Amino acid sequence: AEKGGEGLGEWVDRYEKDRLPEIKELCRLMVFGYPYQYRQSKLRGQLFLINLLLRKKLNEILPRFFAPPAFIMVQDEKIPYSTICRRARRTTVLLLSLTFPLLYGFSGLFLGLPASFSMIFRSFRFRFFLGLWTFLMLREWRLARG
Secondary structure (H helix, E strand, C coil), X not given: CCCCCCCHHHHHHHHHHHHHHHHHHHHHHHHXXXXXXXXXXXXXXXXXXXXHHHHHHHHHHCCCCCCCCHHHHCCCCCCCHHHHHHHHHHHHXXXXXXXXXXXXXXXXXXXXXXXXXXXXXXXXXXHHHHHHHHHHHHHHHHHHHC
């Protein structure tokens, strides 16, 4: 240890404490930032590409509401990983909140619309989509909270 200064062990501990939150976010980011870069699954890779293009287009149209895809944000070294993850999760929650009404509405076109408003809430289709939407929203909310 140095005289009057901090030793290497103390410096490493402080460095680890300072960097640990960003390291955790980087690990999370690797899961959804570009998960199929090695072409593990052709179908999932294509779905990911559609998601990437959708997010990019929505960001171009409404940049205040939709963040750019994480894959693009990570290329800017000035943006911390925690900020990238937070923006990506916010966009995901917004997309999920729009997905439920759209999926339910489009499924009504193909399966027939319910006869009355009260039948909507009793229908299996409504409960299925609401349950799926709730599950996805809670999962994203849990991830956003850490």
